[in-house]
Amino acid sequence: xxxxxxxxxxxxxxxxxxxxxxxxxxxxxxxxxxxxxxxxxxxxxxxxxxxxxxxxxxxxxxxxxxxxxxxxxxxxxxxxxxxxxxxxxxxxxxxxxxxxxxxxxxxxxxxxxxxxxxxxxxxxxxxxxxxxxxxxxxxxxxxxxxxxxxxxxxxxxxxxxxxxxxxxxxxxxxxxxxxxxxxxxxxxxxxxxxxxxxxxxxxxxxxxxxxxxxxxxxxxxxxxxxxxxxxxxxxxxxxxxxxxxxxxxxxxxxxxxxxxxxxxxxxxxxxxxxxxxxxxxxxxxxxxxxxxxxxxxxxxxxxxxxxxxxxxxxxxxxxxxxxxxxxxxxxxxxxxxxxxxxxxxxxxxxxxxxxxxxxxxxxxxxxxxxxxxxxxxxxxxxxxxxxxxxxxxxxxxxxxxxxxxxxxxxxxxxxxxxxxxxxxxxxxxxxxxxxxxxxxxxxxxxxxxxxxxxxxxxxxxxxxxxxxxxxxxxxxxxxxxxxxxxxxxxxxxxxxxxxxxxxxxxxxxxx
Ligand code: 6LW
Numbered sequence: 001x002x003x004x005x006x007x008x009x010x011x012x013x014x015x016x017x018x019x020x021x022x023x024x025x026x027x028x029x030x031x032x033x034x035x036x037x038x039x040x041x042x043x044x045x046x047x048x049x050x051x052x053x054x055x056x057x058x059x060x061x062x063x064x065x066x067x068x069x070x071x072x073x074x075x076x077x078x079x080x081x082x083x084x085x086x087x088x089x090x091x092x093x094x095x096x097x098x099x100x101x102x103x104x105x106x107x108x109x110x111x112x113x114x115x116x117x118x119x120x121x122x123x124x125x126x127x128x129x130x131x132x133x134x135x136x137x138x139x140x141x142x143x144x145x146x147x148x149x150x151x152x153x154x155x156x157x158x159x160x161x162x163x164x165x166x167x168x169x170x171x172x173x174x175x176x177x178x179x180x181x182x183x184x185x186x187x188x189x190x191x192x193x194x195x196x197x198x199x200x201x202x203x204x205x206x207x208x209x210x211x212x213x214x215x216x217x218x219x220x221x222x223x224x225x226x227x228x229x230x231x232x233x234x235x236x237x238x239x240x241x242x243x244x245x246x247x248x249x250x251x252x253x254x255x256x257x258x259x260x261x262x263x264x265x266x267x268x269x270x271x272x273x274x275x276x277x278x279x280x281x282x283x284x285x286x287x288x289x290x291x292x293x294x295x296x297x298x299x300x301x302x303x304x305x306x307x308x309x310x311x312x313x314x315x316x317x318x319x320x321x322x323x324x325x326x327x328x329x330x331x332x333x334x335x336x337x338x339x340x341x342x343x344x345x346x347x348x349x350x351x352x353x354x355x356x357x358x359x360x361x362x363x364x365x366x367x368x369x370x371x372x373x374x375x376x377x378x379x380x381x382x383x384x385x386x387x388x389x390x391x392x393x394x395x396x397x398x399x400x401x402x403x404x405x406x407x408x409x410x411x412x413x414x415x416x417x418x419x420x421x422x423x424x425x426x427x428x429x430x431x432x433x434x435x436x437x438x439x440x441x442x443x444x445x446x447x448x449x450x451x452x453x454x455x456x457x458x459x460x461x462x463x464x465x466x467x468x469x470x471x472x473x474x475x476x477x478x479x480x481x482x483x484x485x486x487x488x489x490x491x492x493x494x495x496x497x498x499x500x501x502x503x504x505x506x507x508x509x510x511x
Contacts, residue, residue: 003298004047004276004306006233007255011370012271012482013039014197015075015178016252017123018242019085025242026078026105027252028055028087029274032481033072034328037062038087040078040105046242046250046276047306051325053106055087061100061112064331067093068359069398070479072331075178075238077123081132086155088122088134097122097136099158113158119149125181125211126155133211134160135167135190137177145169148179148192150212168215170194171204171222178238181211185285190215193237197272197480200227201237203253205287220282224253224289232297234258235272239289241279246303249279251289259372259447259469267473269397270369271482278302312370316505318347323365328484330364337363337489343501346381351389351489351496357399357421363500366396366486369445373510376485377442379457379503384409388492391500392417393441395450395467396484401477403467404488405441405452407434416441418452418464422471430464443485444510445469 013029027041027049037056041049056062064072076089088099098112119138126132134153139146147169152161170176173194182189187207195202202225206215226236239253255275258266277290277299316324320340334352342348354360382391392406404419418430436456444451448469453461472483489500
C-alpha cells in the first residue's frame with residue numbers, strides 16, 4: 001500500500017478552502033495580520049502543494065494598519081465559476097466581508113467587492129441554475145441565534161438579492177461556523193465546523209432538497225473530530241470538500257500537532273495546519289471523512305498519484321523580482337522599511353521606531369516554521385550607527401511572545417544578543433561583543449527547544465542559549481496564528497541610520 005503524509009501543508013495554514021479546475025487544484029488559507037494576505041497554493045495531486053502567490057497584495061485590498069495580532073483575515077473560501085476564481089473572506093480588523101476575483105489564481109486579483117453581510121467565514125456556492133448563494137456564520141447581531149445564515153447574491157455587484165435567512169444551528173456544539181454549501185446527487189449538503197477551533201473542534205453535516213433547508217442533520221455527526229482522543233493530530237475541523245477528476249472525494253481541513261512538553265501537557269506552536277483526508281459515502285448518502293471521522297499522519301493514497309514532493313528546504317538569495325511567495329510582512333509594510341533594490345542581491349531592512357513588541361509594522365519579513373526539527377540561518381551585513389540600532393533573526397508568535405538573536409549597538413559597541421520575551425517577562429539573556437559587520441545568525445529548532453547561535457563567516461558557530469518552544473505556543477500566547485522565523489531591524493524608538501542587509505536565508509529540515 002502507498003501512503004501520503006499529513007499535514008499536506010505544514011505550519012500556520014488554517015481554514016483551508018479548495019477548488020478544482022480540470023486537473024488543477026487550488027487552495028487558500030487564512031493570514032490574519034500578515035501581508036500579503038491569503039496565500040494561494042496549487043497542486044496536481046492534492047498531496048503536494050506549491051504556493052503560487054497571494055490574493056490580497058495591495059493596501060486597497062487589505063488594510064491592516066494597527067490590526068491586533070490574530071485579527072485581520074479570517075477564513076477564506078475559494079471557488080471557480082465560468083472562468084473566474086472568487087475568494088471571499090472577512091477582514092476582522094475593519095469587520096467587513098468582501099470578495100475579490102481573478103481569471104488567474106496567481107493574480108493579480110480584483111479590488112474588493114464589499115458586502116452588506118455580518119459575521120465571519122463567508123462562503124460562495126454557484127448553483128446549476130446560476131443562482132449564487134452567500135453562506136456565512138452569524139449570531140453576533142442583537143439577539144439573533146448563533147448559526148449559519150444565507151442569502152442569494154448578485155456576483156457582479158455584490159448586492160444581496162434576497163433576505164438573509166437563518167438556515168442551521170448545527171448539532172449543539174459551540175461556535176457553529178465555517179459553512180460550505182454543495183449540491184451533490186441532487187441534494188444540498190451543508191458542511192460546517194462546531195466546537196470552536198480548539199481541542200473540541202469538529203465537522204458536522206446536514207442536507208436538504210432545498211438550498212435553504214430545512215436541513216436534516218447527519219445521524220453520524222460529527223463526521224470528523226479528534227476531541228478527547230489520544231492522537232498526534234488534534235483540533236481537526238473547518239473542512240472543505242473537493243471531487244477529484246477520477247470521481248473520488250477528498251476533504252481538506254485544519255488540525256494541530258501539539259508537541260509534548262517536559263512536565264506533561266500539550267502545546268502547539270506551528271499553528272493550525274492543512275490536512276487531507278479521503279471522503280467516502282455511506283449507503284444512505286452521507287459523507288464519511290477519513291477512518292470513520294479520524295485522520296492520520298500517514299494515509300492511504302487510494303487513487304491519488306502524487307508527483308515528487310518539492311523539498312521544503314530552501315536557500316533564499318534575494319533578488320529584485322520580489323520576495324519568495326512564502327514570505328510575509330507584519331501588517332502592511334511601512335514605506336521605506338524594506339528594499340530588494342537598495343543593494344542588489346540583498347534584502348535591506350531599515351529599522352523604524354517600531355519594535356517587535358509593538359502592534360505596528362516593524363521592519364520585518366519572515367516565513368512560517370513548518371517543521372518541528374529544522375535549522376534556520378541568515379547572513380547579515382550590518383554596521384549600526386546610532387545607539388539602540390538592532391537587526392537580526394526572530395522566532396515570532398506575536399508582539400508579546402518572541403525570541404531574537406540579533407546585533408545591536410550599545411554604549412558605542414556592537415554586540416550579539418539573545419533576547420527572550422514571554423508575556424510580561426522579558427530578558428536579554430546573553431550579550432557578546434562582536435567586532436565584525438558580517439555575521440551568520442542561526443536558530444536550531446527541536447520539538448521542545450530553540451537553540452540560538454551566531455558565527456562570523458567561515459568560522460564555527462558560537463552557542464548563545466535556548467528558548468522553550470512551549471512559551472510561544474497558542475496555549476500560552478493565545479491567538480490563531482503560528483510561529484514565523486523573521487528577519488527584522490529596529491531603531492528601538494527612532495528610525496535607524498544604517499540599513500541591515502540580509503544576503504541569504506536558509507531553511508533546512510532536519511531528520
Ligand atoms: C475562523 C473560524 C475558525 O474564522 O477560526 O477554525 C477562525 N475556525 O472558522 C479563525 O481562523
